[in-house]
Amino acid sequence: MSANKQFASHADLDEKQVSFSQISEHAWAYTAEGDPNTGIVIGDDAVLVADTQATPAMAADVIRRIREVTDKPIRYVVLTHYHAVRVLGASAYQAQQVIASQDTYDLIVERGEQDKASEIGRFPRLFRNVDTVPAGLTWPSITFTGKMSLWLGELEVQLLQLGRGHTKGDTVVWLPKEKTLLSGDLVEFDATPYAGDAYFKDWPQTLDRVAALQPSALVPGRGAALTTPEAVAQGLAGTRAFIADVYESVKAGAAAGKDLRAVYAETYQRLKPKYGHWVIFDHCMPFDVSRCYDEVTQHADPRIWTAERDQQMWQSLEG
Numbered sequence: 310m311s312a313n314k315q316f317a318s319h320a321d322l323d324e325k326q327v328s329f330s331q332i333s334e335h336a337w338a339y340t341a342e343g344d345p346n347t348g349i350v351i352g353d354d355a356v357l358v359a360d361t362q363a364t365p366a367m368a369a370d371v372i373r374r375i376r377e378v379t380d381k382p383i384r385y386v387v388l389t390h391y392h393a394v395r396v397l398g399a400s401a402y403q404a405q406q407v408i409a410s411q412d413t414y415d416l417i418v419e420r421g422e423q424d425k426a427s428e429i430g431r432f433p434r435l436f437r438n439v440d441t442v443p444a445g446l447t448w449p450s451i452t453f454t455g456k457m458s459l460w461l462g463e464l465e466v467q468l469l470q471l472g473r474g475h476t477k478g479d480t481v482v483w484l485p486k487e488k489t490l491l492s493g494d495l496v497e498f499d500a501t502p503y504a505g506d507a508y509f510k511d512w513p514q515t516l517d518r519v520a521a522l523q524p525s526a527l528v529p530g531r532g533a534a535l536t537t538p539e540a541v542a543q544g545l546a547g548t549r550a551f552i553a554d555v556y557e558s559v560k561a562g563a564a565a566g567k568d569l570r571a572v573y574a575e576t577y578q579r580l581k582p583k584y585g586h587w588v589i590f591d592h593c594m595p596f597d598v599s600r601c602y603d604e605v606t607q608h609a610d611p612r613i614w615t616a617e618r619d620q621q622m623w624q625s626l627e628g
């Protein structure tokens with residue numbers, strides 16, 4: 310008789326303190342001590358929300374904060390990528406348009422159902438009042454490829470695909486006039502990047518393109534808002550170093566003919582001193598190393614995580 314070893318996330322139960330702060334003339338950050346962030350742009354005539362929170366009940370708190378500063382309609386919801394923890398709160402905003410890259414749309418078609426079941430199973434605390442999520446998936450009503458601009462009155466908001474990184478469909482929201490970026494999970498701060506659906510080889514180059522925009526303020530996917538060019542540079546450097554360190558360690562292990570379990574153990578030991586204090590380190594590492602091992606061996610594209618594959622992987626690496 311052997312009990313399944315629980316995901317690390319199941320021991321992660323502390324409620325987080327929410328902050329809602331203005332980071333530039335038109336942008337606000339809704340952050341929660343390392344839990345998923347939401348970025349908000351308040352234009353002349355409408356509000357845009359980037360990443361929705363995991364459930365409509367959780368999104369209701371974002372809406373409450375928005376209503377403390379504006380009564381303009383929430384017209385646009387942008388999905389920076391397809392992950393359930395980012396998209397399942399969308400219905401609460403009753404936005405006219407839900408916008409995502411075509412690559413994100415394709416991923417929702419291909420793996421949205423499995424991802425929903427997998428993410429809710431992995432991290433129950435992040436899906437507060439999961440019963441408020443409507444049946445089915447969150448579907449974009451507008452898709453784009455590469456770049457599109459939205460005009461909120463005179464305010465230009467650009468949606469940009471700068472390359473693959475956290476997922477194939479990553480989109481950032483960019484306010485060119487005030488050099489403010491909502492990065493989604495492409496950039497994290499004091500939080501471990503989840504890379505279970507990532508492209509390790511591409512991610513650093515995509516971060517180069519983020520840096521080339523020279524943001525002076527940035528809302529990362531997790532962690533505190535970065536409100537100076539120095540802080541932005543620190544967020545970019547930390548994310549890049551983590552991705553590069555995992556990649557280097559896994560690539561070397563795989564090249565030496567080691568199996569995933571061995572590569573995982575040695576990569577975990579190598580990275581723990583440098584990144585072990587970042588939130589969700591223990592949660593992310595098995596997924597990140599599994600994906601990286603796939604990428605450097607035989608799977609150019611991330612394999613679909615299902616609730617069953619999650620369990621199987623966790624038992625084989627952590628059991």
Ligand SMILES: [Zn+2]
Binds near residue numbers: 475
């Ligand atoms: Zn994500």
